Amino acid sequence: MCECNLVHKLNMKLNNLALVVVLAGTILGNGIIRGCDCKIVQFIFGDSLSDVGNNKRLNRSLAQASLPWYGIDFGNGLPNGRFTNGRTVADIIGDNTGLPRPPAFLDPSLTPEIILENGANYASGGGGILNETGQYFVSSNIQRFSLYKQIELFQGTRELIEAKIGNSAAQKFFQEARYVVALGSNDFINNYLMPVYSDSWTYNDDTFMDYLIGTLRDQLKLLHGLGARELMVFGLGPMGCIPLQRVLTTSGNCREKANKLALSFNKATSKVVDELGQQLPGVKYVFGDAYDVVYDVISNPMKYGFQNADSPCCSFWNIRPALTCVPASKLCKDRSKYVFWDEYHPTDSANELIANELIKKFGFTRVDQTIHNNNAPSPAPASVSDLAPVPSPQ
Numbered sequence: 001m002c003e004c005n006l007v008h009k010l011n012m013k014l015n016n017l018a019l020v021v022v023l024a025g026t027i028l029g030n031g032i033i034r035g036c037d038c039k040i041v042q043f044i045f046g047d048s049l050s051d052v053g054n055n056k057r058l059n060r061s062l063a064q065a066s067l068p069w070y071g072i073d074f075g076n077g078l079p080n081g082r083f084t085n086g087r088t089v090a091d092i093i094g095d096n097t098g099l100p101r102p103p104a105f106l107d108p109s110l111t112p113e114i115i116l117e118n119g120a121n122y123a124s125g126g127g128g129i130l131n132e133t134g135q136y137f138v139s140s141n142i143q144r145f146s147l148y149k150q151i152e153l154f155q156g157t158r159e160l161i162e163a164k165i166g167n168s169a170a171q172k173f174f175q176e177a178r179y180v181v182a183l184g185s186n187d188f189i190n191n192y193l194m195p196v197y198s199d200s201w202t203y204n205d206d207t208f209m210d211y212l213i214g215t216l217r218d219q220l221k222l223l224h225g226l227g228a229r230e231l232m233v234f235g236l237g238p239m240g241c242i243p244l245q246r247v248l249t250t251s252g253n254c255r256e257k258a259n260k261l262a263l264s265f266n267k268a269t270s271k272v273v274d275e276l277g278q279q280l281p282g283v284k285y286v287f288g289d290a291y292d293v294v295y296d297v298i299s300n301p302m303k304y305g306f307q308n309a310d311s312p313c314c315s316f317w318n319i320r321p322a323l324t325c326v327p328a329s330k331l332c333k334d335r336s337k338y339v340f341w342d343e344y345h346p347t348d349s350a351n352e353l354i355a356n357e358l359i360k361k362f363g364f365t366r367v368d369q370t371i372h373n374n375n376a377p378s379p380a381p382a383s384v385s386d387l388a389p390v391p392s393p394q
Contacts, residue, residue, distance in 0.1 A: 036170075040099065040178065042180060043102065043120055043228075044090050044102055044182070045123060045182070045183070045223075047126065047127045051125045053081025054121070054125075054145065055124055057106040058144065061144055063125030068327045069327070070084070072335075084348055090180055093355045096356075100118040102121040105120050105121060126144035127146050127147065127183060128184070129187050130187050130211075131146045132191065134190045136194075136197070148219065151223060158226055158227065177227070179230065181231065182234035184235075184236050184265055184269070188258060189245070192208050193258065209261075209265065212265070228283075233273050234290075235262075235270070235290065236262040238262060240254045240257065240259035241295070243312050244323075245258055247321050252310070273285045288361075288362070293357045297353065298310075306338065306339050313332040313335050313341050316329050321343045335347055336348075
């Protein structure tokens with residue numbers, strides 16, 4: 001699929017949503033529906049840690065979670081686009097605070113009514129804060145959504161909702177919504193730390209961080225201009241300790257350079273979020289930092305009920321790195337005892353621990369919804385189930 005074809009596909013997606021708005025107004029005989037007794041929903045911007053199916057519909061992207069055994073502990077056990085065996089951190093935080101799970105923006109069933117009920121998720125595996133991040137990893141410049149592209153798609157979503165319920169009601173809807181921004185690791189792992197990218201030799205650690213954080217600041221201000229008033233920016237975990245980074249070292253230990261960059265990113269991002277919280281009117285911006293707890297889980301897994309924190313549960317026998325989980329992969333005996341699902345991503349159990357830590361740390365409370373969402377996907381089972389056939393354990 002060439003870039004022009006995918007751009008056309010995205011334009012058709014927005015045009016089809018707009019057509020639904022026009023047809024609904026025609027049938028009702030009153031043009032657009034003024035006003036809205038709207039729910040509080042989420043809009044999520046991120047990478048593979050938050051993707052719920054966008055990359056599943058990017059045909060040439062190598063960052064895919066569309067094959068077994070992804071999703072084995074979620075709903076019917078079939079792949080759903082999440083890069084884990086169960087739920088994402090955003091899923092779990094939303095569930096515990098009474099927010100509906102937003103569907104993927106590229107979900108073909110998405111309509112303005114669904115957006116008003118559930119929000120939308122623009123996260124894309126391989127995407128980063130920078131436009132150039134992931135362009136080689138995903139093989140084509142258009143085969144992932146950078147944060148700028150995600151914001152552009154969100155702007156189109158806002159225009160559709162304005163056309164449906166009117167500017168005043170839309171402004172209220174978007175300002176009451178919750179926003180999550182969770183990117184940054186790919187800008188290091190699939191950009192700055194890879195010599196094939198020009199950023200790796202154009203910048204040093206300090207100048208690259210300035211470039212990255214300056215870009216993120218501009219993007220957060222764009223989101224504010226589009227209505228984001230309650231927003232959480234997730235920090236990075238110890239990305240030097242993911243299985244992929246460990247297996248690339250001779251010792252099998254964490255890559256300290258990557259971890260130091262993550263800590264520097266978190267410090268700089270926290271400062272930006274605090275500054276914007278003071279400068280921008282009417283906002284509640286929060287920086288979600290779980291680095292310490294994740295590092296402690298990886299360093300002392302048994303303390304948290306895990307048995308393995310350095311290798312993936314889903315691996316291609318003894319071949320490392322396996323990069324992705326495939327039907328021919330072997331699964332660990334007990335998925336709840338592994339911190340990592342594949343070479344990059346945590347398991348449902350680890351995501352639950354991270355989410356609960358953030359909920360406790362920031363004192364999140366349940367949103368008072370007048371209409372409850374009864375169509376949210378099933379949460380991951382508490383223990384290993386037989387929802388899908390399981391390959392022989394290793």
